[in-house]
Amino acid sequence: xxxxxNTPNHFEHLLDQHHLKKTAPRLKVLSMMxxxxxxxxxxxxxxxxxxxDRVTLYRILNVFEEKGIIHKVFDLNGxxxxxxCTSNCQEHxxxxxxxxxxxxxxxxxxxxxxLNLPAFDxxxxxxVNGFTLYATGLCPDCSKKQN
Amino acid sequence: xxxxxNTPNHFEHLLDQHHLKKTAPRLKVLSMMxxxxxxxxxxxxxxxxxxxDRVTLYRILNVFEEKGIIHKVFDLNGxxxxxxCTSNCQEHxxxxxxxxxxxxxxxxxxxxxxLNLPAFDxxxxxxVNGFTLYATGLCPDCSKKQN
DNA sequence: TTAAGTGCAAAATCTTTGCAAATGT
DNA sequence: ACATTTGCAAAGATTTTGCACTTAA
Numbered sequence: 001x002x003x004x005x006n007t008p009n010h011f012e013h014l015l016d017q018h019h020l021k022k023t024a025p026r027l028k029v030l031s032m033m034x035x036x037x038x039x040x041x042x043x044x045x046x047x048x049x050x051x052x053d054r055v056t057l058y059r060i061l062n063v064f065e066e067k068g069i070i071h072k073v074f075d076l077n078g079x080x081x082x083x084x085c086t087s088n089c090q091e092h093x094x095x096x097x098x099x100x101x102x103x104x105x106x107x108x109x110x111x112x113x114x115l116n117l118p119a120f121d122x123x124x125x126x127x128v129n130g131f132t133l134y135a136t137g138l139c140p141d142c143s144k145k146q147n
Numbered sequence: 148x149x150x151x152x153n154t155p156n157h158f159e160h161l162l163d164q165h166h167l168k169k170t171a172p173r174l175k176v177l178s179m180m181x182x183x184x185x186x187x188x189x190x191x192x193x194x195x196x197x198x199x200d201r202v203t204l205y206r207i208l209n210v211f212e213e214k215g216i217i218h219k220v221f222d223l224n225g226x227x228x229x230x231x232c233t234s235n236c237q238e239h240x241x242x243x244x245x246x247x248x249x250x251x252x253x254x255x256x257x258x259x260x261x262l263n264l265p266a267f268d269x270x271x272x273x274x275v276n277g278f279t280l281y282a283t284g285l286c287p288d289c290s291k292k293q294n
Numbered sequence: 295t296t297a298a299g300t301g302c303a304a305a306a307t308c309t310t311t312g313c314a315a316a317t318g319t
Numbered sequence: 320a321c322a323t324t325t326g327c328a329a330a331g332a333t334t335t336t337g338c339a340c341t342t343a344a
Contacts, residue, residue: 021318021323053326058309060324074221101273110273118265120280125287126248126257133267134281140272168298168343189333200301205334207299300341308333316325 006034018067025052029060030069030084038108039073039081039100073100073109076136081109099133105142153181153231165214172199176207177216177231185255186220186228186247220247220256223283228256246280252289 011030015022032048033040042061046054061082064070070082099112117133138146158177162169179195180187189208193201208229211217217229244264248257264280285293 023318023324025325054308055310055327056325072225074225078219078221078225078227080225099267099269101269101275104276112270118267120246120265122246122248122282123259123287125290126282127285127290128248128282129251129284131280131282133278135269135273135275135278137276138274140270143272143274170299170343172300201333202302202335203300296342296344298341298343300339302337302339304336306333306335308331310331311329312327314325314327316323318323319321 014069018069020063020067025049025056026060026064028052029057029064033070033082033084036083038110039083041075041079041081041107041109043079045082071111073111073132075102075107075109076104077107083109083111086113097131099135101135101137101139103139103142104136105138105145108139110139161216165216167210167214172196172203173207173211175199176204176211180217180229180231183230185257186230188222188226188228188254188256190226192229218258220258220279222249222254222256223251224254230256230258233260244278246282248282248284248286250286250289251283252285252292255286257286 011027011034012022014030015026020026028049029045032045040048042057045057045061049057061070061072061080065072065082068085071085072080072082075081097117099110099117101110101112102108103110117131122128158174158181159169161177162173167173175196176192179192187195189204192208193204196204208217208219208227212219212229215232218232219227219229222228246257246259246264248259249255250257264278269275
């Protein structure tokens with residue numbers, strides 16, 4: 001039943017849906033972020049797309065984020081990392097409840113959706129809209145290498 | 148039993164403990180951040196301390212963070228916000244487990260320590276070192292103003 | 295007295311803006 | 320053909336670096 005979410009075809013649909021033109025730079029951004037378990041940092045995207053103007057990349061990332069195609073998460077160094085939103089993410093657009101795991105070794109940011117987070121209490125008066133649990137430590141890969 | 152943690156006296160002790168000279172700019176940074184429920188953004192600190200050189204502020208915030216006197220948290224816009232670490236925070240330096248609440252209205256970042264967060268599960272292989280629950284929504288003040 | 299810290303000038307980065315040329319529909 | 324999007328140039332903002340002067344211990 002599930003539609004593939006990482007094919008070139010799907011990317012074109014995505015752009016269509018959001019009334020964005022299917023240009024080479026945009027499709028390239030999407031393909032760079034596809035099939036990755038981790039979010040991609042803006043500097044990484046820049047070097048991966050060295051044929052695309054830096055300014056263009058800024059603008060693409062901005063529209064994509066506004067439209068809810070990708071989401072942004074800041075790693076431990078305050079650098080923006082981007083990942084394609086899952087369908088789950090899009091449905092509950094403003095109620096993202098997922099876990100961002102930032103490895104202190106490789107600095108990768110893993111977006112772990114589909115995780116059921118337990119309820120928690122806030123001091124009275126705070127109206128929660130959305131939350132993400134932000135964890136640091138070693139990712140599976142780096143954890144292995146340590147042994 | 149508890150020592151005051153927000154007096155000028157305490158600040159001098161803090162600097163002593165970390166072998167830092169008690170200079171006017173440093174004490175001022177600490178006093179600006181004291182007695183606040185919320186973390187202070189770097190831009191705010193800059194305007195609050197307009198008599199101190201911008202570069203000096205950068206350097207002070209960096210040493211303070213290295214020494215574990217303050218901690219840094221990025222708000223929704225990726226701007227660094229700083230708050231004095233609580234005693235709790237210092238003891239468990241690398242195991243901060245607190246909640247950062249970023250109000251979408253006033254943009255304040257509340258550091259809610261002393262919150263017991265429930266356990267949660269991670270996919271196998273991830274070695275968690277520390278985590279913070281990062282929530283967005285309306286803080287008590289803005290929540291009131293909405294009614 | 296002297297090592298540490300500050301302030302200023304200047305470099306290096308990062309991000310935004312304006313506009314002409316190119317591109318998708 | 321026309322509105323969008325891109326690339327380039329340039330402005331603006333942020334962050335870092337180097338070095339002489341000042342200050343706390």
